[in-house]
Amino acid sequence: xxxxxxxxxxxxxxxxxxxxxxxAFLGCLVGTLIGVLPGVGPIATIAMLLPITFGLDxxxxxxxxxxxxxxxxxxxxxxxxxxxxxxxxxxxxxxLDGHQMARQGxxxxxxxxxxxxxxxxxxxxxxxIAALGAPLTGLALIFGPTEYFSLMVMGLVxxxxxxRGSILKAVAMILTxxxxxxxxxxxxxxxxxxxxxxSFLSDGIDFAVLAMGIFGIAEIMRNxxxxxxxxxxxxxxxxxxxxxxDFKQSYKPVLRGTLIGAxxxxxxxxxxVLGPFASYTLEKKLAKDPRRxxxxxxEGVAGPESANNAGAQTSFIPLLTLGIPPNAVMALMVxxxxxxxxxxxxxxxxxxxxxxxxxxxxMWVGNLMLLVINLPLVGMWVRLxxxxxxxxxxxxxxxxxxxxxxxxxxxxxxxxxxLFGLVGYMLIKFxxxxxxxxxxxxxxxxxxxxxRRSLILSxxxxxxxxxxxxxxxxxxxxxxxxxxxxxxxxxxGRDEVFTE
Amino acid sequence: xxxxxxxxxxxxGIAATGAWAQGYPTRPIxxxxxxxxxxxxxxxxRIVTDHMSRTLGxxxxxxxxxxxxxxxxxxRAAQSxxxxxxxxxxxxxxxxxxxxxxxxxKYDPTKDFAPIGMAAGTPIVIVAKKDFPANDLKGFLxxxxxxGEKVNMAHAGVGSVSHSTGIFFNSVVKAKPTMVTYRGTxxxxxxxxxNTVDFMTDQIVNVAPQIQGxxxxxxxxxxxxxxxxxxxxxxxxEAGLDGxxxxxxxxxxxxKGTPPEVVKKLSDALSKSLDDxxxxxxxxxxxxxxxxxxxxxxxxxxxxxxxxxxxxxxxLKAAGATAQ
Numbered sequence: 019x020x021x022x023x024x025x026x027x028x029x030x031x032x033x034x035x036x037x038x039x040x041x042a043f044l045g046c047l048v049g050t051l052i053g054v055l056p057g058v059g060p061i062a063t064i065a066m067l068l069p070i071t072f073g074l075d076x077x078x079x080x081x082x083x084x085x086x087x088x089x090x091x092x093x094x095x096x097x098x099x100x101x102x103x104x105x106x107x108x109x110x111x112x113x114l115d116g117h118q119m120a121r122q123g124x125x126x127x128x129x130x131x132x133x134x135x136x137x138x139x140x141x142x143x144x145x146x147i148a149a150l151g152a153p154l155t156g157l158a159l160i161f162g163p164t165e166y167f168s169l170m171v172m173g174l175v176x177x178x179x180x181x182r183g184s185i186l187k188a189v190a191m192i193l194t195x196x197x198x199x200x201x202x203x204x205x206x207x208x209x210x211x212x213x214x215x216x217s218f219l220s221d222g223i224d225f226a227v228l229a230m231g232i233f234g235i236a237e238i239m240r241n242x243x244x245x246x247x248x249x250x251x252x253x254x255x256x257x258x259x260x261x262x263x264d265f266k267q268s269y270k271p272v273l274r275g276t277l278i279g280a281x282x283x284x285x286x287x288x289x290x291v292l293g294p295f296a297s298y299t300l301e302k303k304l305a306k307d308p309r310r311x312x313x314x315x316x317e318g319v320a321g322p323e324s325a326n327n328a329g330a331q332t333s334f335i336p337l338l339t340l341g342i343p344p345n346a347v348m349a350l351m352v353x354x355x356x357x358x359x360x361x362x363x364x365x366x367x368x369x370x371x372x373x374x375x376x377x378x379x380x381m382w383v384g385n386l387m388l389l390v391i392n393l394p395l396v397g398m399w400v401r402l403x404x405x406x407x408x409x410x411x412x413x414x415x416x417x418x419x420x421x422x423x424x425x426x427x428x429x430x431x432x433x434x435x436x437l438f439g440l441v442g443y444m445l446i447k448f449x450x451x452x453x454x455x456x457x458x459x460x461x462x463x464x465x466x467x468x469x470r471r472s473l474i475l476s477x478x479x480x481x482x483x484x485x486x487x488x489x490x491x492x493x494x495x496x497x498x499x500x501x502x503x504x505x506x507x508x509x510x511g512r513d514e515v516f517t518e
Numbered sequence: 519x520x521x522x523x524x525x526x527x528x529x530x531g532i533a534a535t536g537a538w539a540q541g542y543p544t545r546p547i548x549x550x551x552x553x554x555x556x557x558x559x560x561x562x563x564r565i566v567t568d569h570m571s572r573t574l575g576x577x578x579x580x581x582x583x584x585x586x587x588x589x590x591x592x593x594r595a596a597q598s599x600x601x602x603x604x605x606x607x608x609x610x611x612x613x614x615x616x617x618x619x620x621x622x623x624k625y626d627p628t629k630d631f632a633p634i635g636m637a638a639g640t641p642i643v644i645v646a647k648k649d650f651p652a653n654d655l656k657g658f659l660x661x662x663x664x665x666g667e668k669v670n671m672a673h674a675g676v677g678s679v680s681h682s683t684g685i686f687f688n689s690v691v692k693a694k695p696t697m698v699t700y701r702g703t704x705x706x707x708x709x710x711x712x713n714t715v716d717f718m719t720d721q722i723v724n725v726a727p728q729i730q731g732x733x734x735x736x737x738x739x740x741x742x743x744x745x746x747x748x749x750x751x752x753x754x755x756e757a758g759l760d761g762x763x764x765x766x767x768x769x770x771x772x773x774k775g776t777p778p779e780v781v782k783k784l785s786d787a788l789s790k791s792l793d794d795x796x797x798x799x800x801x802x803x804x805x806x807x808x809x810x811x812x813x814x815x816x817x818x819x820x821x822x823x824x825x826x827x828x829x830x831x832x833x834l835k836a837a838g839a840t841a842q
Contacts, residue, residue, distance in 0.1 A: 065555040065556075068555055069564075072568070162714045203586075205675060208619070221586060221590075340733070342708050344704070349702070349704060350556040352704075353557060356556075356561045361723070361803065362727065363727020363730065364727065364732075365727065365731055426584075474697075475714065
């Protein structure tokens, strides 16, 4: 305990220096502003802004980069809520209820609860990292390919629960998502699959392209074909911040979301991506009236946003304690550290204690900054919705094109968002929901790779999935969840929702 | 005064091509790095260009164009205007292994480029899980021979450095371990540390921290001399293995047809950067090997590319490794 406190005070000593406070603020601000651009998620933002940290000392540079990361993450949620464009997998869930809230004139409340929930989750996650970072490292190592595959199976079951409409349609969308994820080079053999000989497909479909088309562009088309909806967004702006009732509804989802997100964030191979989905599923299952979900339930924003931020934070654990990046953003942080002459590895904690504890303390500082920056910005974002739609939508379209082009500099990406936009519009018209498809897409790749890896390691024996206790446990949970979802009585309830 | 001189230089540059090259560079230069920001090649590029920009008086801007084992970015760079304002950081994969891995490759590493110079060599290390039964390369090779397919070898995907160097290793020691594929070095290392897979070959920058931390063990480093970063790890030759010396080198290229004066300017700036104490220090910390004065020249790089293509093509073709 004494160690813990002295370490934390060392950390805060570093993070609270005037220079580092300024850098954390700057990072969060720049990250938020750039992250708000549709499609420009944390990875693209950090990659773009990496060079501006070159002149700084390593600790300051990393604090600033971490700030950019949180900022971009939060900026992505803002776009998801305001214009229904999730920039990355974790904000897909936020878009579901967040954007509905915005349509009902509660955009400010949605943005506010997202910021407050994120801040709480970030605070808890920072403490978890400081107190338990080193022992929790083991968790990353327990999860091999077999466990990972089973976790992904469980994730796909979440996707079924996620959907509002018929189960059949949800399953069809999930499978479509999984199929889309197989486009590109086969990892094991290097053969091209379903690319039709088109070279830009050989690396697969980019998540941001798919999500922006299916959600964002399709949403614009839908808005343009019925006028009344867009007026709803325009007229009532409502309160800017959540009130007591909102907090009462939200505090439990925030607590649960924080816990789920913090645990999943430690897992290797982008386990954090499951956090918001798991939190949403849980809240929907626990809710007295699950029908509110997808229609602007505040719990559907509070829980997933907290899970998202907790996971974003705890995914630093494998990076800081082992030097192993669990996802693409952290891989970028590894690069940033190496450029600054610090090679991430198990020795960073002992060799560079000021960096290690300074970064941990700065996480909390960064979260505070986000709150400070974003609460006043809420009013500004909400006012954006007052802009007449005929002026707003061309601007959104233009920013989408710029955003998506800036990620890979590929003109084909821009054309692809148009194509997926059309597909998304058709899906809406036929009553299919895009969210399960996106989850299928995200999990499909991880699932296939880990399945094949496990089978190679077990020399083709399927028993490996039930012999390993963690894997067996996860599969059992998945089976139970599926049975609950398929039980006739509940299905009847679901059909009601659908036909209503 | 300076401004007038600059303006004059610009006018002269438009007037005559000979003088144009002398004025070079008058605007920022783009360096295409064919891998994601933060990877080993990206890091080397950023360290080396930092000093080069100061010598040239113009910023070298890094543009990351990742995809298809680096060949997407190199293809684009190879087709760009050969005016010295687009250059690239190639490496062992894009300018050595690629012709064998990608039958539809749109460039020829030996013919379509104006080599500028080698930036840094990155030694390959043979590493194994902590619980591996053997403790030195000799014991490891015996175990590999005795257990054949039962041994699991990890690599970071077809076309990655760990894949090519791993296949090469297997062909040199005549082993046939089961290959387990990962998407990138991070997840592969994670499973190596968790004792899920048995061994792999990879760049020193990726594995050195884990070796120093005792999470994995190193059997040998595939260079003629030991690395100061891992002084206790013997070279392959010292450990009794001949014929496995390999490095994931990074080198700067320009598109074919770039004026010789421009190549010379860039090559000199690169060489100057490699002599800079700060650049040197940072590259050495990563385990990089700094090329000697004679290895830095465009001519030496052309020779290296030719010998690398000749070396990788039969090895990879024999293993049936292609990535269309």
